[in-house]
Amino acid sequence: xxxxxxxxxxxxxxxxxxxxxxxxxxxxxxxxxxxxxxxxxxxxxxxxxxxxxxxxxxxxxxxxxxxxxxxxxxxxxxxxxxxxxxxxxxxxxxxxxxxxxxxxxxxxxxxxxxxxxxxxxxxxxxxxxxxxxxxxxxxxxxxxxxxxxxxxxx
Amino acid sequence: xxxxxxxxxxxxxxxxxxxxxxxxxxxxxxxxxxxxxxxxxxxxxxxxxxxxxxxxxxxxxxxxxxxxxxxxxxxxxxxxxxxxxxxxxxxxxxxxxxxxxxxxxxxxxxxxxxxxxxxxxxxxxxxxxxxxxxxxxxxxxxxxxxxxxxxxxxxxxxxxxxxxxxxxxxxxxxxxxxxxxxxxxxxxxxxxxxxxxxxxxxxxxxxxxxxxxxxxxxxxxxxxxxxxxxxxxxxxxxxxxxxxxxxxxxxxxxxxxxxxxxxxxxxxxxxxxxxxxxxxxx
Ligand code: SF4
Numbered sequence: 001x002x003x004x005x006x007x008x009x010x011x012x013x014x015x016x017x018x019x020x021x022x023x024x025x026x027x028x029x030x031x032x033x034x035x036x037x038x039x040x041x042x043x044x045x046x047x048x049x050x051x052x053x054x055x056x057x058x059x060x061x062x063x064x065x066x067x068x069x070x071x072x073x074x075x076x077x078x079x080x081x082x083x084x085x086x087x088x089x090x091x092x093x094x095x096x097x098x099x100x101x102x103x104x105x106x107x108x109x110x111x112x113x114x115x116x117x118x119x120x121x122x123x124x125x126x127x128x129x130x131x132x133x134x135x136x137x138x139x140x141x142x143x144x145x146x147x148x149x150x151x152x153x154x
Numbered sequence: 155x156x157x158x159x160x161x162x163x164x165x166x167x168x169x170x171x172x173x174x175x176x177x178x179x180x181x182x183x184x185x186x187x188x189x190x191x192x193x194x195x196x197x198x199x200x201x202x203x204x205x206x207x208x209x210x211x212x213x214x215x216x217x218x219x220x221x222x223x224x225x226x227x228x229x230x231x232x233x234x235x236x237x238x239x240x241x242x243x244x245x246x247x248x249x250x251x252x253x254x255x256x257x258x259x260x261x262x263x264x265x266x267x268x269x270x271x272x273x274x275x276x277x278x279x280x281x282x283x284x285x286x287x288x289x290x291x292x293x294x295x296x297x298x299x300x301x302x303x304x305x306x307x308x309x310x311x312x313x314x315x316x317x318x319x320x321x322x323x324x325x326x327x328x329x330x331x332x333x334x335x336x337x338x339x340x341x342x343x344x345x346x347x348x349x350x351x352x353x354x355x356x357x358x359x360x361x362x363x364x365x366x367x368x369x370x371x372x373x374x375x376x377x378x379x380x381x382x383x384x385x386x387x388x389x390x391x392x393x394x395x396x397x398x399x400x401x402x403x404x405x406x407x408x409x410x411x412x413x414x415x416x417x418x419x420x421x422x423x424x425x426x427x428x429x430x431x432x433x434x435x436x
Contacts (some may be wrong), residue, residue: 002206003199003200003202003203003206004203004206006196006199006203007196007199007200007202007203031187031188031189033191034184034190034191035194036180036184036189036191036192037188037189037190037191037338038192039192039193039196040198041341042341043341044341044347044348045347045352047352047353047354047355048348048354048355048359050203050207063269073208074207074208074209074210074355075207075208076207076208077206114233131359137206140208151410
């Protein structure tokens with residue numbers, strides 16, 4: 001197990017929707033749920049984040065923002081889509097400006113269902129995501145090793 | 155030989171103590187907000203994690219600035235524990251801060267720039283009081299050397315109460331705590347985003363964090379110096395100072411830079427200079 005699992009920092013972006021899930025994500029930070037118990041911080045800075053938590057469906061305006069935040073995050077990184085909207089577009093999926101769930105724009109690792117997703121399930125989703133994060137870290141390490149060997153071999 | 159040992163001990167033990175203090179800080183903060191809070195060793199986990207992240211520094215120069223920041227913070231701490239000149243220690247620490255600011259300026263990011271500018275204001279705010287502290291210690295002990303000051307037979311606090319309180323006042327800014335945390339936020343959700351730290355990530359951010367651990371240990375050492383003749387009193391004062399800072403941090407919001415600058419200078423003028431004037435006449 002790497003230290004990534006012990007100190008996941010997340011960045012949260014509300015892509016649109018009704019803001020219900022948005023508020024539930026913030027509820028996780030309150031004394032009742034207190035995600036800092038797991039070392040989770042809502043760091044708010046993509047360059048320092050490990051987990052990208054997206055709520056709400058992707059629309060024309062939020063598309064570019066989601067892509068930019070994702071690209072600014074250093075690997076290993078994972079994406080957690082929170083709520084029915086972020087998973088599939090939810091109740092907004094047929095709107096003319098909505099292209100669907102977050103997976104239409106960036107690769108998503110964990111889907112948390114619910115409308116709104118409850119804080120318990122959001123925390124559960126993030127903790128599940130930590131396994132994926134660790135897996136990605138291992139891949140990154142192997143990749144680095146392979147490149148080193150390649151460089152050594154010219 | 156003894157000095158070398160002390161320096162080695164400082165270089166090894168200070169980050170451990172500083173990291174534990176940071177953990178205690180977060181734990182105590184969580185208690186004050188009736189939360190459970192992270193494990194005590196959380197800051198160490200954070201730093202270990204940051205070292206395993208991908209390197210996405212925009213400029214290579216940023217890395218060197220951060221390295222210089224860390225090296226000069228360690229240097230100032232090492233000079234302090236080696237009992238060298240107090241003024242030299244203070245200037246080395248200032249130089250370290252300058253490197254952090256250069257690091258923030260080396261990236262073209264508005265948030266980083268805002269943070270760097272505010273960091274400069276912050277330095278302007280606390281620097282006079284820190285210098286006055288050194289002068290006050292000199293006036294009492296007739297020496298700038300930390301070793302001589304520490305060996306002085308009387309408690310400095312007795313003669314320098316004003317300067318001590320003034321130093322506590324600016325220490326809040328130096329420890330990057332509310333209400334004087336002008337230049338950075340621990341979580342980037344506020345008006346200045348991450349401040350100076352916005353553009354630091356991965357290993358660089360980890361080095362900045364370690365540098366702050368060193369610096370905090372050194373600053374509390376400075377507090378301890380006021381009570382050098384009675385060791386346990388000094389330890390008590392350090393602990394009290396630390397919890398006072400955490401308490402203030404959790405109970406206040408950031409003030410404007412104008413207010414911070416004005417109040418720090420007023421504190422330096424009234425408490426610091428006042429104390430010096432009294433010293434001249436007694
Ligand atoms: S999933 Fe439901 S609660 Fe969440 S943003 Fe969409 S509509 Fe709102």
